[in-house]
Amino acid sequence: EVQLLESGGGLVQPGGSLRLSCAASGFTFSSYAMSWVRQAPGKGLEWVCSVSDSGGRTYYADSVRGRFTISRDNSKNTVYVQLNSLRVEDTAMYYCARVVQHHRDYWGQGILVTVSS
């Protein structure tokens, strides 16, 4: 059974940093690209970033490029996203998702990030 478990969220002040982790199990992690997708309270889904299966290629939404960094450790079956220079508008539930070609077939339950003073 494919499982994705996010961790690392919480309350942070504007300008602060957080690192989110997503531990994967139930599939050959190193064979799949991975994504982070977020959802602000009461709002729709927004793609944040993706990383290729090897970790060699990364992609970012314009809204986070230069502030967020996605990475992965295939030996630990874990994908990360480092969130820097956080803004109030980054407040959201952050979902980790497995990527198959151009869609996301499995999603974690999400982790909440709140940016507030």
Add this chain to the structure above:
Amino acid sequence: QSALTQPASVSGSPGQSITISCTGTSSDVGAYNYVSWYQQHPGKAPKLMIYDVSNRPSGVSNRFSGSKSGNTASLTISGLQAEDEADYYCSSFASSSTLVLFGGGTKVTVL
């Protein structure tokens, strides 16, 4: 404003069919057969319902179907059931700096 345009809400009675539209541009929905649809119940993670315009993942009811014409994709739910009440999001690959676009979501209400 979301990159892909969906109606805010659609409703139908049990047993009826409803269709949700998803309008993009010639740089995303119109350019690629990479439209996917996700169902999200309140407080839950999104669930993949349709991928590559019209393909259903294993385990998804055949009451869900997808199609595309030009820059607009559609999700049809046939034989509407109470459990179908949820938010639905479309998504498309895009040839822009933002590679993945989502629609603003459509709330489906079963009357």
